[in-house]
Amino acid sequence: MPPITFDIERARRETRGCERAIHFNNAGSAMTPAPVADYLYEYLRDDEVKGGYETAAARHDALENFYKATARLVNGDPDEIAFVENATRAWDMVFYAFPLGEGDRILTTVSEYGSNLIAYLQRARQCGAEVVVIPNDNYGQIDTTALEGAIDSRTKLISISHIPTGGGLVNPAKEVGRIARAHGVPFLLDACQSAGQIPLDVEELGCDFLSATGRKYLRGPRGTGLLYVRREWITKLEPPLLDQFAADLLDAETYVVREDARRFENWERYFAGQAALGVAIDYAMSWGVEAIWERVSTLAARLRAELADIREIKLADEGEVKCGLVTFQHARLSVGDVKDRLAEHRINVSTSSGPGMRLSYLARGLEDGLVRASVHYYNTDDEIDRFVAAIREM
Ligand SMILES: Cc1ncc(COP(=O)(O)O)c(C=O)c1O
Known part of the structure; x- marks a missing residue:
């Protein structure tokens, strides 16, 4: 080429x-970028002079565009996308929803992001799951042969950072995804540093969940993040936190959770940031x-x-x-x-x-x-x- x-x-x-x-x-x-920043300032200006609810209603299409743009970015569908305030919470919403019990194993990598490791340890402490850190290969990236060898009937999740926070390494996510699929193990990919830097295609990557932030290589506003959840997983995962946007209260005892990935969202959020992140993603893709x-x-x-x-x-x-x-x-x-x-x-x-x-x-x-x-x-x-x-x- x-x-x-x-x-x-x-x-x-x-x-x-x-x-x-x-x-x-x-x-x-x-x-x-200036077109993204200018969009954000205009949105905030409208919030100021027209009212927050009124602005959100008037900018409905721009808010919806976030889902469409993110879906194009990762090759998913808009209803598999959620807007979350940062990459950590996006990742948490899946990880803490994931059913884990005594002896279940999470496989991860040496270069895993610190907050993710803390979450593994917390859940290991709470439910008796086990965190298995797969060793590196000679390049210093996850050893995919060791990963495959470590999978057994207790393995419930493979979860890695695509690009770790503190180094130039790109983990071989596609190969990890191939292995995960071959063994029927769900794969959670932290794409915080890769979104906007490396082409991401959830089909090629073979991941079931992908989280990222807006402010890094996507050049979006701070305080924005995104989550992709593969359709077949959405209704299997009940978010650890629910509000009346994520779920519908039917009577004194019954609620039903939304059927799209927005079940992982909050009702109140950074609306201007969501719309501007959509603009930033479109800009990156241009x-x-x-x-x-x-x-x-x-x-x-x-x-x-x-x-x-x-x-x-x-x-x-x-x-x-x-x-x-x-x-x-x-x-x-x-x-x-x-x-x-x-x-x-x-x-x-x-x-x-x-x-x-x-x-x-x-x-x-x-x-x-x-x-x-x-x-x-x-x-x-x-x-x-x-x-x-x-x-x-x-
Ligand atoms: C690999 C990785 N994952 C997650 C995060 C957390 O992202 P956020 O600060 O948007 O929660 C970072 C931030 O540097 C990161 O490098």
């Missing part, structure tokens, strides 16, 4: 924050997630190659396939110092410390954390040069 060309000038023109900073913190929260992935992975590969030439820098990314997250340590400076010094050059990065990826960091002796520089398609080679120059200067 010939390389996909990208109109970088337009991408930057439509990213007002590019003028102020080199934003390599897209895995934290990407810069919102660039093409395939094209975004090619550009992001190419920029990140270049950044890694440049950093590899600096004696004081130790790169930390694992994985056979690497993404837009570039993580490293400096031989003499703490990760916090590196972040602060970059900020003096108006370069934004984040630091990744223990909690997000506790098991992986403990196993690799990374208790001091890592600097995480995460690029998006609107970043440029020139920005990479300035970033590398700033690191060399340290």
Whole structure:
């Protein structure tokens, strides 16, 4: 396939924050594109001057568009989509609904997101289920042979992060999905860092549930998240929390839960954010997630190659396939110092410390954390040069 060309000038023109900073913190929260931000401001303005209920009614189609856009993004159907306030709660709504009992096993990965691990441990404590952490292969990603070997009659769920929070690794989700399907085990995919960065197709991925956030590679507003639940699972899972939107109270003793994925939603929510996330997803898809992935992975590969030439820098990314997250340590400076010094050059990065990826960091002796520089398609080679120059200067 010939390389996909990208109109970088337009991408930057439509990213007002590019003028102020080199934003390599897209895995934290990407810069919102101007058309998405303007939509959000207009919506909030309508809330202010027209009334919240009135605005929601007038913008009904835009609120519905969130479901349609998300369905297109993941190749599901709109009634399999829920709007949730963040990726963690979206994931929780499925995980805590999932029936687990004494001796049931959840299979996960070393690079699993910290909040997910806490949830596994909590439920293990509450109901006697067992958490099995599948070892990594030589690339540092989930060992799919070990995963397949670990499945037995007690295995009730396979649950992994596609891209972990603190590293460049892309877990082989498709192969995990193939194994899950072959053994009839449900598969929950945390696609928080991959949505908007890597093409996602729930059929190809073989996942039954997928959660993601709005603010990272989708470039949506903060405080937004999404959930996909495969149709056959929707009515099998009673959400851990129900309100009168998710369920209908028929009389003093009877309620019926909705039959679509909106049973995992709240009635009161960030309406402006929901509509704007729909706009952000449409915007991402107008660039093409395939094209975004090619550009992001190419920029990140270049950044890694440049950093590899600096004696004081130790790169930390694992994985056979690497993404837009570039993580490293400096031989003499703490990760916090590196972040602060970059900020003096108006370069934004984040630091990744223990909690997000506790098991992986403990196993690799990374208790001091890592600097995480995460690029998006609107970043440029020139920005990479300035970033590398700033690191060399340290
Ligand atoms: C892999 C992964 N899962 C889940 C989350 C949580 O997302 P949110 O903050 O939207 O709940 C993150 C956030 O960094 C993440 O990296």
